[in-house]
Amino acid sequence: MLYGRAPLPEIHEITPEEPRADGQPGDRELVEKAQKGDGAAFAMLVERHQRQLYRLALRMTGSEADAQEVLQEAFLNAYQKLPLFRGEAQFSSWLYRIAANSALMRLRRKRRAPDALADQPLELAGPKFSAEGYLEPTSSSDWSQRADERMMSGQLGAAINKAVDELPEDYRTVFLLKDVDGLSNEDIATALDLTIPAVKSRLHRARLALREKLGEFFDEPAK
Amino acid sequence: MTAEIHHCKECVDLLGEYIEGTLPPDRAKALEDHLSLCPPCITFVRTYKATRKLCHHALVRDMPRELMHSLSSFLAERVPGFKRSEDETVAAPAADSEPKKV
Numbered sequence: 001m002l003y004g005r006a007p008l009p010e011i012h013e014i015t016p017e018e019p020r021a022d023g024q025p026g027d028r029e030l031v032e033k034a035q036k037g038d039g040a041a042f043a044m045l046v047e048r049h050q051r052q053l054y055r056l057a058l059r060m061t062g063s064e065a066d067a068q069e070v071l072q073e074a075f076l077n078a079y080q081k082l083p084l085f086r087g088e089a090q091f092s093s094w095l096y097r098i099a100a101n102s103a104l105m106r107l108r109r110k111r112r113a114p115d116a117l118a119d120q121p122l123e124l125a126g127p128k129f130s131a132e133g134y135l136e137p138t139s140s141s142d143w144s145q146r147a148d149e150r151m152m153s154g155q156l157g158a159a160i161n162k163a164v165d166e167l168p169e170d171y172r173t174v175f176l177l178k179d180v181d182g183l184s185n186e187d188i189a190t191a192l193d194l195t196i197p198a199v200k201s202r203l204h205r206a207r208l209a210l211r212e213k214l215g216e217f218f219d220e221p222a223k
Numbered sequence: 224m225t226a227e228i229h230h231c232k233e234c235v236d237l238l239g240e241y242i243e244g245t246l247p248p249d250r251a252k253a254l255e256d257h258l259s260l261c262p263p264c265i266t267f268v269r270t271y272k273a274t275r276k277l278c279h280h281a282l283v284r285d286m287p288r289e290l291m292h293s294l295s296s297f298l299a300e301r302v303p304g305f306k307r308s309e310d311e312t313v314a315a316p317a318a319d320s321e322p323k324k325v
Contacts, residue, residue, distance in 0.1 A: 037303065039305040039306065042302055042305060043298070043305050046294070046295075051285065051286045055284065055286075072297045076298065076302075079301075129230075129231060129232045133231060134231050135267060142270065144266075157281045160278055160281040164278065179278055179279055180283055200240065207275065211270055
């Protein structure tokens with residue numbers, strides 16, 4: 001993994017909390033109760049956030065077993081650090097950062113990883129343009145109408161898995177967290193210690209590369 | 224004064240922000256003007272969106288129930304007063320919906 005381990009966000013002052021549409025207590029209310037020793041309130045926070053944290057851990061580690069351990073470690077760590085949480089950042093963002101750090105530490109124990117993304121050579125496919133900046137015909141075949149028909153195809157699923165696996169790790173993680181798991185750019189940036197423009201850039205380039213791969217798949221005759 | 228988009232490359236470069244609705248209005252208007260005159264870019268937008276949809280459909284994963292139970296047990300042993308949820312299927316926002324803001 002190629003992300004730098006990041007410090008937890010600085011916390012200064014409390015801003016008002018938006019009421020939840022489902023009428024349940026907001027995160028901040030639950031955090032305040034949990035800080036006073038209310039284990040049931042902490043359990044509600046866990047139940048509320050465990051799915052997204054699981055997806056983050058799974059995407060970063062690539063392993064179900066590691067994701068499980070990251071989740072345990074992250075929630076326990078969050079509970080122990082709860083007295084330090086003052087509410088400047090959203091609780092979910094704070095939690096993502098804790099989980100991301102836990103995932104990184106686990107990865108580093110397994111293999112040595114570079115500390116920065118910047119030096120990584122990048123070879124991602126993308127559309128082809130003429131010298132004047134117009135799309136080449138090979139980049140504009142419309143397979144989108146056939147996509148729905150073949151949505152359930154096992155071959156398509158395999159092609160997608162292969163294409164995503166071939167993305168550079170840092171691009172793959174951002175893509176999965178955003179377009180598959182539905183995290184916001186802000187939460188991804190917080191968790192992975194990236195700037196929002198960096199998240200957007202990696203996301204776009206990953207989509208372009210995947211679009212090329214899917215174009216190749218749809219251009220092949222169905223087997 | 225809105226700067227026009229003359230070339231497909233510029234259109235493609237702006238696409239990510241355009242489909243997420245985060246492109247400034249003048250740039251979005253310029254991009255739409257380009258699309259109205261450029262069938263290859265319309266096709267490109269369709270396949271770009273389809274890429275997201277297909278990948279989401281193929282790769283979305285929800286947290287296994289066994290893992291929820293094991294996490295709950297783990298924390299119940301370590302956090303005083305932690306109550307195991309009776310129904311851990313009460314869903315938080317699910318990941319099996321389409322990507323938002325498309």
